[in-house]
Amino acid sequence: MREIASAGVVIAVIDGPCAGAELERALHADIRVAADSATFSADGANDVAACAGRLAQLLGEARAKEIVLGMRTFDAANALRLGLVTRVVPAAALADTARALADTLAALPPLALPAIRESVRAARQLTPDAALALEHRHFCRLLTTRDHKAAVAAFFERRPAVFTGE
Amino acid sequence: MGGNAQTRWWTDAGVGYVVLDNPPMNVLSDENRRGIRDALEEFRRDDVGAVVLTGAGDRAFCAGADLGEEKHLTDDTVGAFLARGEQTFRIIRDYERPVIGAINGWAMGGGLVLALWCDVRVGSTRAKLGAVGVKVGLMASNVQLSRLFPEGRARDMLLTGRTVEAEEAYRLGLLSDGGALRQGRAAGIDVHGVHRPPILGEPGNAVGGIEAAGEGERDDWPVRLHNA
Numbered sequence: 353m354r355e356i357a358s359a360g361v362v363i364a365v366i367d368g369p370c371a372g373a374e375l376e377r378a379l380h381a382d383i384r385v386a387a388d389s390a391t392f393s394a395d396g397a398n399d400v401a402a403c404a405g406r407l408a409q410l411l412g413e414a415r416a417k418e419i420v421l422g423m424r425t426f427d428a429a430n431a432l433r434l435g436l437v438t439r440v441v442p443a444a445a446l447a448d449t450a451r452a453l454a455d456t457l458a459a460l461p462p463l464a465l466p467a468i469r470e471s472v473r474a475a476r477q478l479t480p481d482a483a484l485a486l487e488h489r490h491f492c493r494l495l496t497t498r499d500h501k502a503a504v505a506a507f508f509e510r511r512p513a514v515f516t517g518e
Numbered sequence: 519m520g521g522n523a524q525t526r527w528w529t530d531a532g533v534g535y536v537v538l539d540n541p542p543m544n545v546l547s548d549e550n551r552r553g554i555r556d557a558l559e560e561f562r563r564d565d566v567g568a569v570v571l572t573g574a575g576d577r578a579f580c581a582g583a584d585l586g587e588e589k590h591l592t593d594d595t596v597g598a599f600l601a602r603g604e605q606t607f608r609i610i611r612d613y614e615r616p617v618i619g620a621i622n623g624w625a626m627g628g629g630l631v632l633a634l635w636c637d638v639r640v641g642s643t644r645a646k647l648g649a650v651g652v653k654v655g656l657m658a659s660n661v662q663l664s665r666l667f668p669e670g671r672a673r674d675m676l677l678t679g680r681t682v683e684a685e686e687a688y689r690l691g692l693l694s695d696g697g698a699l700r701q702g703r704a705a706g707i708d709v710h711g712v713h714r715p716p717i718l719g720e721p722g723n724a725v726g727g728i729e730a731a732g733e734g735e736r737d738d739w740p741v742r743l744h745n746a
Contacts, residue, residue: 361677382673410669435668456678461655468657468676475664475672483661492600494656495588503654504585515655 353378358454359462361469365450367443371425372396379406382469384436385450386428387443392436393425409476411435461499461515520560525553526574527560534561539574543581546628550580551606558613569613571636572620576644579619582627585654603628610635621645621693626681627658634662641693645684652679666691 353366353374364381371393378384397403400420407416411434418424428440441449457465467490474483494500498518506513519528524540524547536557538544554571561569573579583603591599610617610632619625619636626648633639633647651657663672671690675682687693 382670382677384670412668435671438671438674453678460652460679464652464655464657465677468652468660469673471657471660472664472669472673472676475661476669480661480665487658487661488600488604491656491658492596495596495600497655500655504589507585507654508589 355381356450356454358457359460359465361457361465363450363453363457365446366390366392366437367446369393373398376403376406379403379410383438383453385439385441385446385453386431386437387446388428388440389443390428390431390437390440391425392419392427392431393423394420395423395425407436461497461503461513462517463497463499464494467494520556522549522553522556524549525557527553527557529561529564529566532567534558534564534566534569536569536571537574538572538580541575543578543624544573544575544629545581545584545587546603546606546632547584547587548602551602554606555609558609562614566615568616568618570618570620571610571632573622576623576642578624578629579621579645580629580632581624582629582631582650607631607635621647621687624648626650627656631659631662634659634666639693641684641687643684645687645693646681647687647692648679648681649676650679652677 353364353368353370355377356363356365361383362381364378364384366378366384366386367390368387369391370378370386371391372395375392375394376397376399394400394403394407397420404416404420407419410416411419415434419426426434428437431437432440439449439453467487471483471487471490474486477483478486499513499515502515503513521527524538525536526539527534527536529535534557536554538546538550538553540547540550544550558569588599616637617635619633619639621633621639621641623642623644624646625633626646627650630647630649649657649659649663651659657676660672660676663675666672667675667690674680682690682692684693
């Protein structure tokens with residue numbers, strides 16, 4: 353497993369067995385992509401309770417318990433089905449997939465990305481109304497940014513936009 | 519039954535239908551916002567059992583905010599614009615009876631937000647959903663998707679703005695009733711045990727059955743819906 357960061361977004365690239373401490377690290381990435389040969393297990397985690405808690409956040413309690421208490425090792429297809437990873441590709445294509453994903457992120461106007469991450473966190477930490485209010489505040493702020501206006505202008509002029517992070 | 523320049527609505531067999539009709543992509547206009555509000559008020563008075571919300575044509579359910587409209591906003595008008603948008607979403611969210619989103623094409627940006635406030639989403643083979651705000655430096659539907667999905671899936675869609683097409687959307691749970699879609703049988707959404715929306719209940723209908731939605735059927739269903 354390796355991690356790449358692009359525009360502040362962490363991508364876990366999982367190409368083989370991902371167990372214990374490696375799984376714990378992967379769970380804190382924003383996006384997880386895996387080779388079809390990857391396997392997953394919580395066995396050997398440094399902090400089993402924290403690992404279980406994070407899995408419950410990501411996948412729901414029943415699935416988290418099955419993985420941690422059931423000591424299950426599962427393959428990439430199952431990880432995709434559970435929502436533990438979001439993309440599975442042949443091992444030979446994994447590096448290109450990760451690179452393309454990083455390039456996609458790097459080309460986006462950058463200000464929305466931290467706002468999305470914060471809103472996703474808020475969705476599980478705050479009440480629904482409080483999380484929606486936070487999201488709405490971010491939306492109002494982003495609507496006034498130079499990057500958003502540049503994106504709209506570029507859309508109407510059918511040309512690529514240039515973003516400055518303002 | 520009613521309508522305005524870009525929205526139509528009517529009641530049939532105890533089910534209210536609202537069609538956003540702002541071609542070519544059904545971007546969400548002020549007429550649509552007013553139409554949704556007026557339609558739901560009328561349906562509430564008529565005590566309909568459920569509501570079906572869809573887009574006219576076979577290209578788009580709702581392609582989100584009108585960037586042309588938004589471009590002309592000033593510091594004085596932006597607040598009211600945002601409030602109108604929020605109010606529309608709240609009206610759907612707080613409606614007392616089930617609201618079914620019939621996703622007949624693109625649902626992106628604010629259109630995805632609209633779809634996600636529906637209680638149930640069914641789709642045609644042309645359904646395409648995307649949280650595209652990030653591509654223009656915005657974001658929306660973060661909280662909705664995070665609560666609907668395993669969080670990693672939400673992050674993937676939200677941070678990349680990628681398009682999820684009909685089949686993947688069923689697999690992920692973004693659209694309901696994959697069994698009906700695979701088998702091409704009726705969607706079987708039985709609202710309150712009494713009202714079965716005709717467009718959802720008939721086998722071979724594009725909204726009810728993804729496999730039944732062949733080319734001919736696909737062209738046919740919005741027409742039938744309009745004439746219902």
